[in-house]
Amino acid sequence: METRANYVIVGIFTLAAILAAFAFVYWTAAIGERGETTLLRVRIPGSASGLGRGSFVLFNGVKVGDVKRVYIDVDNPTVAIADTEIDRMTPITKSTQADIGLAGLTGQANIELKGADPKEVKLLDQAEKEGRVPEIVANPSAVTNLLQTAQNIFTRADKVLSELEGFTKDVRGPLTQTVKNVETFSDALAKNSDGIDKFLSAVSSLSEQLQNVSGRLDSTLKAAEGLLNSIDKDRIKSIVANVDTVTANLKETSKQFDTTLENVNTAVGSINDFAKQTQGTLAKVNGVLDGIDPADVRTALANIQKASDSANKAAADIAKVTDKIANRSDDINDT
Template identity: 35%
Template sequence: METRANYALIGAFTLAVVIGAFGFVFWFSGAEKPLGLNQYKVVFNGSISGLAAGNPVLFNGVRVGDVSKIDLMPDDPSRAYAIVRVDGRVPVRTDTKVKLEYTGLTGSASVALNGASSNAPIMKTSDGDPAVLFADRSDFQDLIQTAQKIAARASDILDRGDRILQDNEPAIRASVGNVQKFSDALAANSAGVKDFMAAMADVGRTIKPLTVKLETLTTDTDNVVKAVDPTQVHQMIADFSGTAAKLNTAAGKVDTTLTNLNGFLSTTDSKGVFQEVSDAAKSFKRLSDNTDARTRELFANLTRFSRDGLKEYSGLAADGRTAVGEMTKLIRSVEANPQQFLFGRK
């Protein structure tokens, strides 16, 4: 009996120690465990490839939970949703941003919770009716979509280029043939091309001194312009302005004279003056004609002047004296009464 009692006591003590150790470990590790997990329903637009159940949920880069379920929206199969479990100590508020994040280009995806102001209310959730969060498009999704658009545009451009080449194949072939002919012509006339290039080089060498001269001319012109005294320029402008003013005054006087002359010409007395002027003009005309005729005859018969040309010279002299007499009479008449010459007889 005594031996059995010792075995029972030892067994009870051992069992108590084991239970105490388990209790201590459970108590010690319980401080590091979350107080509870809150469930949220995160709705995604588009593909969520790479996301699977068990993937982490991050809050500002710290893991605070995991993904428990992934499925399609019953009313809209183009969208998907994920049920996530988040540590109850994490403040998921109404302004918390949600999006997918990827570890590298081919890594696994995670649900990232970012930003939350302390003034926004905390979202209420429960296991039976989890709060709904709408995820923003991730940077990786934007990159993939942009790459797809670029690839589509590039494919469209290549298709258009192929169609253009097919539609214009004859013209392209003709252009290539013309280029080939031109190349052959250049090869056949390489000596001429060489001479042409040499001539162009000579032209360049000839033009180079000209550019130096033009530069010198430009410098000299600039120096001349700088040497001009501005006060002299202003004085010249002032003199020109005064001359223009005098011309304007003279023009007014000329206008007045022309007006008076026009009034005189419109009177009946001007007819006598015009008649006398007309008679004088006729006399000058006859004198000019006679002089011209006599001059031609004189030069034609100059060799015979010593014999019978004196008579013709006498006639020419007589005509000249007659014309001079008429001019003398006209001049005396004007000197005697110039008012009659200008304004007619009264």
């Protein structure tokens, strides 16, 4: 009987020890949750690709916790939420930035916290005092930005390829015609290669001649330059002044010459009138001569000859008078 009682006592003691061990472990875990770590909720706009349970939470490159759960915000499906468990001593403030980064080439994403102002209030302590879960908004995932950029590039590339395809269709005909024209031109060049060679030879000869001429022209220009340098500039100015004076005198003389010409024209008109009157007189004389005896005619002709001489003398006198008037035109104008 005494031996059985010992077994019962041992069994009860063993069960008590096991329960105490479980209680100690639970108490230790509860103390750890309340003291060393705390919950931090990270809101991630856009995609949270690569982020999952067990992903690291880093602060300035140092691990401060792990991701416990990732889910979609029911009220705003464009935002993903990551509940993390981090060290409660992590100095997270309002100026702290949260980014989603990749851990090497594994494709595993991490939450990277960086930056904090020591003068600002710590979000973890403030949330604990207010009895709420601390939250921080992460910047859009770099992976998402990369994928979006790649998508934009692919869209632009597709647009460029479509435009290039349309351009190719539009210029196919003109390009084909251009190629044909080039082929025709090349054939023509091949057929006229001899003529082209002659032309190039002629051009080469011409260039040599031009080179020789350029040498001569250079010497000529130098001689002309020396000649111009040897001329006295003051003398040239004097010659130009004399030419201006002569031109002015010719201009004044031309005015007087115009007046003389007018006087001569008047005299010539008077002589023409006199000649017309003489012709009329001669016609009448011819009519009279038809009924006159030849002897009388000879006598009359002799008289007419004398009259004609007198008329010529009178015309000469008139011309002299006209010349005198022309010569005295300046004096008349002055009066």
